Amino acid sequence: MERTLILIKPDALTRGLAGTVLARFEQKGLKIAGIKMIQLDDALLREHYSHLAAKPFFPTICEFMSRTPVIALCLEGLEAVEVCRRLCGVTNSRQAAPGTIRGDLGMSMQANLVHASDSPETAQAEVARFFKPQELFDYQPALISYQYASDER
Ligand code: ADP
Numbered sequence: 001m002e003r004t005l006i007l008i009k010p011d012a013l014t015r016g017l018a019g020t021v022l023a024r025f026e027q028k029g030l031k032i033a034g035i036k037m038i039q040l041d042d043a044l045l046r047e048h049y050s051h052l053a054a055k056p057f058f059p060t061i062c063e064f065m066s067r068t069p070v071i072a073l074c075l076e077g078l079e080a081v082e083v084c085r086r087l088c089g090v091t092n093s094r095q096a097a098p099g100t101i102r103g104d105l106g107m108s109m110q111a112n113l114v115h116a117s118d119s120p121e122t123a124q125a126e127v128a129r130f131f132k133p134q135e136l137f138d139y140q141p142a143l144i145s146y147q148y149a150s151d152e153r
Contacts, residue, residue: 002080003033003136004117005126008071010064011111018071021113024101025075028087029147034074034127034136040066047129057110064110072130078152081123084116 006025008018026032040048045062052058077083089100093112096103102112117123127136144153 001031001076001078002120002123003074003076003127004081004084004123005115005130006073006075006084006117007115007130008073009111009113009115010066010068010070011106011108012113013068013071017105017113020105021101022071022073024087025073025084028077028083030075030077030080030084031141032073033076033138034131035071036131036135037069037071038130039069042066044129048126060110074127074131074136078148081117081120085118088112088114088116 008021012018012021042062045065046053049058049061049065052061075084087101089096089102091102091112092109093102093106094108096106096112098104101114106113117126141147
C-alpha cells in the first residue's frame, strides 16, 4: 500500500471545513496512518514549496499557509498518491471538476483547501518531512476485505 501527504489548508480550517475534507478521504477508503496539527514556519514552507520559490506569488503562498495551523495527514491506500490528487481536483478551484474537494468547496486558485503530494517520490519525501516514524501507525482496518478485492490487498 502507498502513503501520501495531505495538508488541510488554513482556508478549510477557518471555514469550518476540516472535518468535511477529512471525511471525503475517509469515505473514499483511504486509511489514516498519521494525523496532526502543525503551524508551518518559514523554513518548512520554503522547503515544501521550493519548486515555486521563483514564482511572483511565492510570498503570498507563505503568508496564506501560515495564517493558521494546518492539519497534516498521512493517508494510505492502493495508488493513494494518484487517488488523492484526483479527489482534490486541479489547482484552480474554479476549474476543478464537480465531485472533487476543490471543485465542490472552493472558488480560489490559492485558497484551494488541500495540498496533496504529486508523485510517489514526492510523497515519500513529504511524509518524512511532516511525520516522525513513531507518528505513523500501522493497523488493520476491519473492513479491508470489502474495500479491496483479494488481489488488491
Ligand atoms: P498543487 O497544490 O495543485 O499541486 P502547485 O504545486 O502548482 O499546485 O502549487 C502549490 C500551491 O500554490 C497551490 O495549491 C496554490 O495554493 C498555490 N498557487 C499555485 N499557483 C498559484 C497562483 N498562480 N497564484 C496563487 N497561488 C498559487
